[in-house]
Amino acid sequence: MKSQIVIFLFLTVGQCFGQINCTILTSQGAKAPIQNDNFFKALSAANACPQNIESVNALLDSLFQNRKFLVANRGRNNPKQGSFSFFESYAGKNRNADADIFLGHFTHLKNVGGKAVIDLDQSMNKGQLIIELIAWDYSKGYYNFYELIGQGAYNQWFYRGDSKDIILDNQNIYLSQPAQFGHRLRCSGCHTSGGPIMKELAYPHNDWWIKARPLVFENAQSEHVLKRLREVDSAENFSIQVQAGMQKLEASSQFQMIKKSLSIPVQLRPLFCDLEINIQSDILPIDNGPIIQIPVASLGGPFTGRTPIAISKGSYQALLQKFGLQFPETRHQDADHAWLTPVKGHSDLLAIASLKAAGLVDDKTILDIYYSAPIGTLMNKDRCQLLKLVPNTRNWRPGFIQNLKTQNSLIAKALYQRMTDPALTPAAYQKAIGDWYVQTSRKLGAGDLEPTFKQLLLNRQSVIESDISKNPKGQILEPGFRVIFPVKRL
Ligand code: HEC
Structure with a gap:
């Protein structure tokens, strides 16, 4: 009897909040226009709107090749706050280096019977960032940026914008005093060049889990985390995928067209300055x-x-x-x-190589x-x-x-x-x-x-x-x- 009530409640909540069709919103609250990336397509085809990382995995695992990576947010030798980030990639089954989808989510400490345990931070608290995701748009020839944000009783997917919006947000950096930034999407603040990033891109990827030096923990881990730790991949492979992702963006003629629509000083900026x-x-x-x-x-x-x-x-x-x-x-x-x-950033160096190829x-x-x-x-x-x-x-x-x-x-x-x-x-x-x-x-x-x-x-x-x-x-x-x-x- 009790379990029937639970199932009934579950269905009602699910139906209210998008199980029928998964609506992705823009930052302005409108229904996001159709995007031609594999994440948008999978979400649109799904009969349930994924509400957390496990359901995103369940949705995408059957379609693409998944890899998981881990970084210690407060430093390898400072794990006691239980703060780690998982970054994951999805690539076509025969294109391992070329990931279509990147995503990130986080861990925190949870009190389990008086003991602090490292768990995935997937709570629905209002405003909470649960998953951030970047997907390659095949029509646009650059990336789309998404977030799953807690709403209290459910979680909502947002389409925040694309690489073009980021380039426009950042077009005045170093060219105006004081610094001026566009407001299209928050991702522009760190993904400055419009694509994936990895600060510790070069081996040994200091604070990342690598096979030669796995990360250490001071707390026990939840089942959800343990399961991921058994699958975690060496950060060298993430570096390969991030570099390939930057390269793919830089090599895209549509992306180059956006950059070429900006002034020559803006185009030359990665050479004079560090972006x-x-x-x-x-x-x-x-x-x-x-x-x-x-x-x-x-x-x-x-x-x-x-x-x-x-x-x-x-x-x-x-x-x-x-x-x-x-x-x-x-x-x-x-x-x-x-x-x-x-x-100096790897993406700046790729941009300089493009300037050279373009004869500038x-x-x-x-x-x-x-x-x-x-x-x-x-x-x-x-x-x-x-x-x-x-x-x-x-x-x-x-x-x-x-x-x-x-x-x-x-x-x-x-x-x-x-x-x-x-x-x-x-x-x-x-x-x-x-x-x-x-x-x-x-x-x-x-x-x-x-x-x-x-x-x-x-x-x-x-x-x-x-x-x-x-x-x-x-x-x-x-x-x-x-x-x-x-x-x-x-
Ligand atoms: C405060 C800086 C910051 C902001 C803002 C930010 N990111 Fe990131 N993001 C990072 C860093 C840094 C990494 C790579 C991890 C590292 O180097 O430690 C990353 C990694 C990612 C990854 C994994 C793929 C990659 O680039 O490595 C995704 C997906 C991602 N971010 C999505 C987003 C989205 C979507 C937004 C906006 C809604 C966003 N991020 C905003 C800093 C940021």
């Missing part, structure tokens, strides 16, 4: 051996292309001590891997502009400011060089020199980088580490202070949610 960042580090965990390997992109930027530079762990740790670094929630002085460093820049121009800022700096404001001198014409170089000539700043003078020096060829840059690498390896190897270490701290700070971290809707480093870098002990 997205990634995070790199030593390959091996910090407790492994007496040597630390510094990723060269941290010291010389993305065009350096050299192997990491080895330094002594002792002198590195002395600097952690000297500068009083510590994680805010633990006693750890450093992350799981040493020299955790922000670097050549190798010399790329290197002239990139290296006009002091080597090893990130988020360099002076170089980014020079974007204002770029005339809005495809043949922008002559006018830009003329404009540089009228400027008094050191960087403008230096860049003028570079761009008008025919002897400064890409080959000459390679030679200079080679010499720089030898000198830097020698200097750091001999223990002269402090200036480089200070630059690392400045670069971390530069991300937090940069315009891309000023969008009130969200910041790439996700302060308050992710704990990534150690900070100065108070």
Whole structure:
């Protein structure tokens, strides 16, 4: 009898809230227009509106290949709050690297009989973010962005917008003071370039679960979490899929058309400025051996292309001590891997490659502009400011060089020199980088580490202070949610 009542109630609630047809809403509350992505199609065809991650899995598992990945939000060595993010992908059955659908959901601690247990955070609280999802739209040639949001008694799917909306939201970044952001969708705050992101894109993916170094827990896990942990995949595979997803977006002619509809300064922006960042580090965990390997992109930027530079762990740790670094929630002085460093975003580099393919820049121009800022700096404001001198014409170089000539700043003078020096060829840059690498390896190897270490701290700070971290809707480093870098002990 009792079970009949329960079933009856369940059906009534289900019918009220969209079991008959699953309505996806826009942010304005209207019915979302039909989208040509595999998630929208699956949802439209389903006879029940998925209300949580398990029902999304049930809906999509039969159609596509699922993979699950895990990151420790507050740092690998700080699991006690039970805060993890699961990211999942769905790819066509024979196209493993090419995911059509990405989604994310989160864990929290739940009180089970007086014991804190890590559980999936799928509660229906009003306004609660339950699932976020990105799906490739085959007609548009770019991504759609969705969210499942708690409404108290049920959960509602929203279509928030697409890669085009993000590009439009972000078109004024660095080009207006104070920073101006569009309001189309909150996803623009962090998915700055309109596609998937993964901060720790490069191996060893510091705070992620990788096969060579699974994550650790301080609390028991619910059945739902345990089931996922048995299936969790190594973050290298997520990195492959995210990179392929960025590449697919960049290679899409429709996406390129949107970017080409914007001004030439906006198009050149990923070269002068940093729109997205990634995070790199030593390959091996910090407790492994007496040597630390510094990723060269941290010291010389993305065009350096050299192997990491080895330094002594002792002198590195002395600097952690000297500068009083510590994680805010633990006693750890450093992350799981040493020299955790922000670097120029992979999506910016893909965008620069497209600029080159479109004939807007050549190798010399790329290197002239990139290296006009002091080597090893990130988020360099002076170089980014020079974007204002770029005339809005495809043949922008002559006018830009003329404009540089009228400027008094050191960087403008230096860049003028570079761009008008025919002897400064890409080959000459390679030679200079080679010499720089030898000198830097020698200097750091001999223990002269402090200036480089200070630059690392400045670069971390530069991300937090940069315009891309000023969008009130969200910041790439996700302060308050992710704990990534150690900070100065108070
Ligand atoms: C506060 C920053 C922030 C905002 C705002 C944000 N995301 Fe993300 N999202 C991230 C980060 C960062 C990752 C990757 C995980 C990492 O690097 O730690 C991510 C990952 C994802 C993923 C997994 C695929 C991928 O890109 O790695 C999906 C799906 C996703 N986000 C959807 C959304 C949607 C949809 C919105 C808007 C409704 C949104 N996100 C808004 C920061 C954000």
